[in-house]
Amino acid sequence: MVKENESQRxxxxxxxxxxxxxxxxxxxxxxxxxxxxxxxxxxxxxxxxDIWDGKIDPRRAGNIRERIKQKTQMKNETPFNWKSVKExxxxxxxxYLRWSNKTIRSQKNVxxxxxxxxxxxxxxxxxxxxxxxxxLSHPDIIRCFNTTAKNYGLEGFKIPTDLAxxxxxxxxxxxxxxxxxxLSKNQFKKDLDxxxxxxxxxIGYMDQLDIPTYRKEYRYKKRKPKFVxxxxxxxxxxxxxxxxxxxxxxxxxxxVPINKARMALVSxxxxxxxxxxxxxxxxxxxxQSLYMKTRERTEPKDLTNNNPEIxxxxxxxxxxxxxxxxxxxxxxxxxxxxxxxAPEKGL
Numbered sequence: 001m002v003k004e005n006e007s008q009r010x011x012x013x014x015x016x017x018x019x020x021x022x023x024x025x026x027x028x029x030x031x032x033x034x035x036x037x038x039x040x041x042x043x044x045x046x047x048x049x050d051i052w053d054g055k056i057d058p059r060r061a062g063n064i065r066e067r068i069k070q071k072t073q074m075k076n077e078t079p080f081n082w083k084s085v086k087e088x089x090x091x092x093x094x095x096y097l098r099w100s101n102k103t104i105r106s107q108k109n110v111x112x113x114x115x116x117x118x119x120x121x122x123x124x125x126x127x128x129x130x131x132x133x134x135x136l137s138h139p140d141i142i143r144c145f146n147t148t149a150k151n152y153g154l155e156g157f158k159i160p161t162d163l164a165x166x167x168x169x170x171x172x173x174x175x176x177x178x179x180x181x182x183l184s185k186n187q188f189k190k191d192l193d194x195x196x197x198x199x200x201x202x203i204g205y206m207d208q209l210d211i212p213t214y215r216k217e218y219r220y221k222k223r224k225p226k227f228v229x230x231x232x233x234x235x236x237x238x239x240x241x242x243x244x245x246x247x248x249x250x251x252x253x254x255x256v257p258i259n260k261a262r263m264a265l266v267s268x269x270x271x272x273x274x275x276x277x278x279x280x281x282x283x284x285x286x287x288q289s290l291y292m293k294t295r296e297r298t299e300p301k302d303l304t305n306n307n308p309e310i311x312x313x314x315x316x317x318x319x320x321x322x323x324x325x326x327x328x329x330x331x332x333x334x335x336x337x338x339x340x341x342a343p344e345k346g347l
């Protein structure tokens with residue numbers, strides 16, 4: 001009787017016959033969380049590009065009505081890697097390096113013409129990642145992998161003390177595109193802007209030399225130019241022309257005739273305009289000299305002798321110069337605990 005009841009037993013499948021799939025990689029092994037996040041990142045950036053380009057799925061193209069429907073649906077989708085600053089206005093866009101459902105880094109207020117360049121840069125960055133042998137010297141890659149590790153409760157990767165972006169070795173996720181948030185921190189750009197403003201003043205000063213003092217613009221009567229000065233106190237015929245940069249002069253030409261002095265200033269203006277503030281050409285010794293002067297002039301100092309950690313790493317502190325954002329990255333004092341918090345590496 002017992003055996004008869006056992007033969008009549010059955011087990012109802014609460015899932016209705018649905019089975020889970022084994023998600024494997026190309027080697028036939030189960031995907032790791034890192035591979036899953038990479039796949040999601042690649043899918044997200046491709047979709048973001050398609051939405052930006054207004055590209056519809058050819059498999060669902062159908063007739064004109066279907067294509068119009070897809071276009072309308074696409075406008076209502078939220079892209080994974082970008083967002084317009086103002087709704088329905090693409091003139092300025094925020095772009096995101098996303099991984100494991102987190103924003104790792106972003107560029108804010110990117111002009112419309114540069115958006116696709118940055119998105120293609122993100123696609124290239126994701127494709128470059130080797131999950132089996134990741135380049136953990138790349139600041140963004142190690143951040144991505146540590147984000148995955150945190151989300152899945154795995155052991156994170158140790159951040160090297162010398163972690164820094166190397167433009168000659170590392171791929172830039174945004175392909176060199178910078179938003180206002182990055183440019184506003186760029187100390188090299190700030191110094192260049194000041195130099196250009198002073199140079200324009202110097203050119204204007206030279207243009208007013210032949211104008212009687214009472215007719216000159218007020219600013220030219222009260223302030224001295226930084227790029228030119230008389231070679232002789234009693235003569236307006238010859239001038240010293242300086243390559244000036246915040247912090248002082250780097251090069252000088254002496255006894256330059258007045259007409260050629262102005263030409264030298266205009267030439268200098270053209271030189272400044274050609275400087276790439278995001279990727280300075282260090283093969284040009286003059287550009288490198290300007291860059292190093294900015295770095296040296298703005299190096300953090302412990303003026304109060306209370307926070308030696310604010311000094312540069314080279315001088316026993318924690319601050320470091322970023323080749324990515326061209327500025328000193330500094331820690332700060334936590335007001336609640338009174339402890340000094342070292343800066344994040346690789347910014």
